[in-house]
Amino acid sequence: MKTPTIFTLIFFLFIVFSWSCAAYVDDHVDDFLETYVHDHVDDFLEKSGRDNVDGFLECLKEEFDNYTSISSLVYTPINSSFMSVLNFSIRNKRFMSDSTPKPLVIITPDKESQIPTIIYCAKKNDMRIRTRSGGHDFEGRSYVAEVPFVIIDLLKLSDVTVDAEQKTAWLGAGATIGTLYYRIAEKSRTLAYPAGFSPTVGVGGHFSCGGYGILMRKYGLAADHVIDARITDVNGRILDRRSMGENLFWAIRGAGGASFGVILAWKVKLVDVPETVTVFTINRTLEQNATQLIHRWQYVLPKADPNLFLRVVARRDNSSQDGRNVTIRATFNSVFLGGIDRLLALMHEIFPELGLVREDCTEMSWIQSILYNTALPINSTEPLLNRFQDNVGYYKGKSDYVQKPIPISGLEGIWRLFYEPEGAKAEILLTPYGGRMAEISSSAIPFPHRAGNLYKLHHMVYWEGKDAQNEDKYISWVRRLYSYMAPYVSKYPRGAFFCYRDLDIGVNNNEGETSIGQARVWGTKFFKKNFDRLVHVKTRVDPKNFFREEQSIPPRRQWTGKDDI
Numbered sequence: 001m002k003t004p005t006i007f008t009l010i011f012f013l014f015i016v017f018s019w020s021c022a023a024y025v026d027d028h029v030d031d032f033l034e035t036y037v038h039d040h041v042d043d044f045l046e047k048s049g050r051d052n053v054d055g056f057l058e059c060l061k062e063e064f065d066n067y068t069s070i071s072s073l074v075y076t077p078i079n080s081s082f083m084s085v086l087n088f089s090i091r092n093k094r095f096m097s098d099s100t101p102k103p104l105v106i107i108t109p110d111k112e113s114q115i116p117t118i119i120y121c122a123k124k125n126d127m128r129i130r131t132r133s134g135g136h137d138f139e140g141r142s143y144v145a146e147v148p149f150v151i152i153d154l155l156k157l158s159d160v161t162v163d164a165e166q167k168t169a170w171l172g173a174g175a176t177i178g179t180l181y182y183r184i185a186e187k188s189r190t191l192a193y194p195a196g197f198s199p200t201v202g203v204g205g206h207f208s209c210g211g212y213g214i215l216m217r218k219y220g221l222a223a224d225h226v227i228d229a230r231i232t233d234v235n236g237r238i239l240d241r242r243s244m245g246e247n248l249f250w251a252i253r254g255a256g257g258a259s260f261g262v263i264l265a266w267k268v269k270l271v272d273v274p275e276t277v278t279v280f281t282i283n284r285t286l287e288q289n290a291t292q293l294i295h296r297w298q299y300v301l302p303k304a305d306p307n308l309f310l311r312v313v314a315r316r317d318n319s320s321q322d323g324r325n326v327t328i329r330a331t332f333n334s335v336f337l338g339g340i341d342r343l344l345a346l347m348h349e350i351f352p353e354l355g356l357v358r359e360d361c362t363e364m365s366w367i368q369s370i371l372y373n374t375a376l377p378i379n380s381t382e383p384l385l386n387r388f389q390d391n392v393g394y395y396k397g398k399s400d401y402v403q404k405p406i407p408i409s410g411l412e413g414i415w416r417l418f419y420e421p422e423g424a425k426a427e428i429l430l431t432p433y434g435g436r437m438a439e440i441s442s443s444a445i446p447f448p449h450r451a452g453n454l455y456k457l458h459h460m461v462y463w464e465g466k467d468a469q470n471e472d473k474y475i476s477w478v479r480r481l482y483s484y485m486a487p488y489v490s491k492y493p494r495g496a497f498f499c500y501r502d503l504d505i506g507v508n509n510n511e512g513e514t515s516i517g518q519a520r521v522w523g524t525k526f527f528k529k530n531f532d533r534l535v536h537v538k539t540r541v542d543p544k545n546f547f548r549e550e551q552s553i554p555p556r557r558q559w560t561g562k563d564d565i
């Protein structure tokens with residue numbers, strides 16, 4: 001490795017500093033310079049790998065014919081924009097603290113062709129890669145690592161091109177699902193895509209972990225409708241579906257990209273929706289029979305018409321009844337692919353107990369139902385393009401699959417946990433399966449939780465900034481809820497949803513080898529029997545395990561020395 005002189009380095013960092021992207025400079029830059037750069041950068045680089053950074057930057061300079069074309073996209077801790085670029089796509093404040101390990105470098109490539117060189121230079125300088133698209137990983141794995149690392153932040157590779165005639169779209173991996181929905185709606189009122197709720201979620205992480213939303217009972221997951229992709233592999237080759245082969249193409253649709261390379265783009269098949277859909281939201285407290293309604297919901301929804309999506313969120317709420325201070329409020333939130341009359345007839349037939357009436361329902365277009373579900377005004381689609389999120393909070397999430405209805409007494413035990421202080425801002429979210437989800441084979445893509453699952457449970461606990469120091473008590477509360485749920489949920493293995501990343505269920509070693517047996521502990525929860533095929537794919541495409549993190553698939557025989565290039 002060529003060692004730069006201190007003057008070269010200072011000059012180089014000065015250039016990087018001067019060209020930093022003004023769009024990201026926020027009000028906190030001065031604070032940041034004061035508290036972070038001046039006090040910590042030297043210390044930080046000393047501890048986390050000054051040699052790696054020097055070598056990495058030198059390598060970029062050597063490898064790029066026209067280095068100035070990329071230098072403005074490179075951020076190091078000495079750069080005034082470094083922290084704002086890092087924080088821009090952090091969606092869980094747990095991982096925004098001073099003690100969270102920081103990358104040595106962040107790069108925001110604006111061309112796919114830049115990525116092979118970044119991978120080459122990271123390998124050459126023993127730096128791990130974290131690829132970030134939308135930054136929604138529950139455990140921050142796209143921007144946190146315990147080893148020297150570089151973030152490839154794909155937010156500039158975010159073009160979305162919709163071909164309404166062919167009913168297809170190409171999406172840069174850094175695009176958000178909000179942009180995808182917006183671009184589809186520009187072209188058609190009756191085309192859609194079966195992906196998630198929150199517009200700021202990135203398609204890079206979302207499609208590669210499965211991705212579910214309103215249309216899942218009708219059409220399955222986001223990953224079920226991917227028909228082509230481009231990925232950069234560990235050798236810097238840019239591959240499409242044909243050149244990567246069906247095994248790798250299978251693996252990246254559900255088992256995450258981070259085990260296999262850097263996904264650059266997806267091609268997807270759009271789906272049809274009617275001109276008019278109907279939405280409703282009904283709230284019921286315990287005094288209004290919420291427990292009995294949720295109990296009944298478990299029997300009704302998984303078997304219901306696939307055009308009906310009706311999920312339930314239960315949270316603690318204040319109560320003025322019977323001298324009680326608290327109650328549980330269940331929110332039944334629905335999108336039906338059809339008009340009000342059909343919905344009312346269906347609901348009266350299958351779930352009259354909910355008491356749905358015409359006044360609860362509103363007809364709208366599919367794109368408006370997306371806005372409605374994210375609490376955005378339904379008269380403008382522009383907010384779907386906004387990838388900035390200013391209400392980022394602290395949270396920990398976990399997931400489960402329910403295969404037999406939970407008895408009333410089981411639900412009441414959940415409410416008791418919610419009455420504890422840490423339950424004040426917690427919620428459980430019940431998402432119905434059945435319909436198309438039960439028809440797709442559990443090995444069609446790595447996501448295995450299909451027929452036999454009534455619904456998915458999502459346990460979430462949130463806390464406020466003033467409680468940041470007490471996060472342990474909130475995290476242990478949600479772990480207690482998870483333990484409490486054990487008798488009521490899937491077993492052997494206890495299933496978990498990879499999109500709701502949860503490091504509690506098992507992790508790889510940060511350094512050195514992770515045995516297949518160790519990874520199987522968490523791997524079979526996410527992927528069940530598909531785990532073995534994933535190990536096979538990994539062994540073929542990245543045998544020395546360059547692309548690795550806490551829950552990446554390990555290859556069968558691992559390489560423990562320095563990677564050769």
Ligand SMILES: Cc1cc2nc3c(=O)[nH]c(=O)nc-3n(C[C@H](O)[C@H](O)[C@H](O)COP(=O)(O)OP(=O)(O)OC[C@H]3O[C@@H](n4cnc5c(N)ncnc54)[C@H](O)[C@@H]3O)c2cc1C
Pocket residue numbers: 091130131132133134135136137138140141142154173174195196197198200201202203204205206208209210211212213256257258261262263264499500501
């Ligand atoms: C507010 C919020 C709402 C959510 N709503 C839903 C929902 O409705 N439905 C649902 O199914 N899930 C939902 N999720 C979970 C979400 O689908 C996953 O967290 C998903 O991984 C996020 O993708 P991302 O690109 O935003 O995340 P990132 O944090 O950028 O990435 C997540 C993981 O994928 C890897 N990765 C990202 N991009 C690439 C790439 N291009 N190549 C290789 N690896 C890559 C990262 O390294 C990381 O390991 C939600 C999460 C949040 C925080």
